[in-house]
Amino acid sequence: MAAALSLHDVTLHFGGVKVLQDVTFDVTPGVILGLVGPNGAGKTSLFNCISGHYRPSAGSITIDGTEVVGTAPARLARLGLARTFQHPALQLDATVLENVLLGGHTRLRGGPVSWSLRLPGTVRAEREIRQEALGLLDRAQLGWAANLPADELSHGLHKGVELCRALLSKPAVLLLDEPAAGLSHGEVEQLIDAVRRVRAEEDITVVVVEHHMGLISALTDRVVVLDHGRLLMEGTAAEAQSDPRVVEAYLGKDATDDAA
Ligand SMILES: Nc1ncnc2c1ncn2[C@@H]1O[C@H](COP(=O)(O)OP(=O)(O)OP(=O)(O)O)[C@@H](O)[C@H]1O
Ligand SMILES: [Mg+2]
Structure with a gap:
């Protein structure tokens, strides 16, 4: 079965700034994948590459087996991609x-x-x-x-x-960029229920960017961790939270040294 969404060596440079470096992962159909990482890791930029708002400098992105790099956002919507924005407009x-x-x-x-x-x-x-x-x-x-x-x-x-x-x-692939930011505890619970219900009722694959670890643990089947534009690890939310590389990426090396 083709991956619902597949990224291969996705790289994005702005001038000399390397925002994404060789990011590679697949999302199996029907999965809810968490995309996490510290501020500035490149999560929104990666969504912008998938949704056609940015064109990667190199690499391939396929949706249900169709190459989409260079495809305009409106056409991607017709191919079954939908997204929300970190700052709704x-x-x-x-x-x-x-x-x-x-x-x-x-x-x-x-x-x-x-x-x-x-x-x-x-x-x-x-x-x-x-x-x-x-x-x-x-x-x-x-x-x-x-x-x-x-x-x-x-x-x-x-x-x-x-x-x-x-x-x-009625998207086949839905990208959510920090859907819980600014929501109250009760609203986050409602959001979790809403996304679960959609997944139960529709043929949908979801990628969710969030800093809210409660939501990531409750909702996702797997997570991909980005740090400085690179894929740091892939696994379950529990594996990510106990991975020393992830802890270090969030806290900074000095903080983990201090804690040791
Ligand atoms: N259009 C752009 N031009 C130049 N640099 C950019 C552009 N878009 C993003 N960047 C840079 O890419 C890096 C990653 O930013 P991005 O917004 O993707 O991070 P993020 O992981 O979504 O962070 P946050 O968790 O704070 O939302 C940052 O250093 C940012 O300044
Ligand atoms: Mg962001």
Whole structure:
């Protein structure tokens, strides 16, 4: 079976700065993979390479066996990739529902011409997608906000709206960049339940970047640890947390020496 997502020697340089160096790993279909590492390790940059926002300097990235390096983000969405951002960027003057509906575009057949002609099939599909969007908002306990402008919601709630937008595209591969940042303990628990439920109900593979180790332990099947742009280790969350190299990467060598 082809990996849902496969990275081979992914390297990213900005001028002389080496942001990613020869990063190689596979994600098996249906798995929830944690991508962890200290600030500046390159996690978001790696997501940007996968989602087509950055073009790697070298290396290969495949989604379900298809090479995607050089593919534009909009086309990647049609290939089944969705993501959320570390710093959500919603259309602030649009409503919450309109923001979520942006995730449904990839599921409408035809193009702008058939959409503007409002053919019966398109109208029906739009209605169904709108119902699904409302259902996703309800499940995320955001139904009350559907018709409010997005800028009336807190930062934490923007993350929930972005997740609904990503899920509406029915992705095969979902990338979540720090979904728990800024959430309360109860909201993190809700998020864990929501991602578990999606995995149970859909054919989906998830890669989640998080500093919240409780979420990583509760949610992931495996983790990949990045440090200074390199893959430091791969294993379970428990293995990563007890690996001296990982402890050192998070605390810094001096801190581990001091503790010894
Ligand atoms: N567009 C860019 N131009 C120059 N340098 C960049 C660019 N994007 C990222 N970097 C650099 O790449 C390195 C990794 O940044 P990145 O945001 O990927 O880290 P991260 O692991 O997501 O960190 P955090 O946990 O703080 O979000 C940093 O040194 C950053 O300054
Ligand atoms: Mg980041």
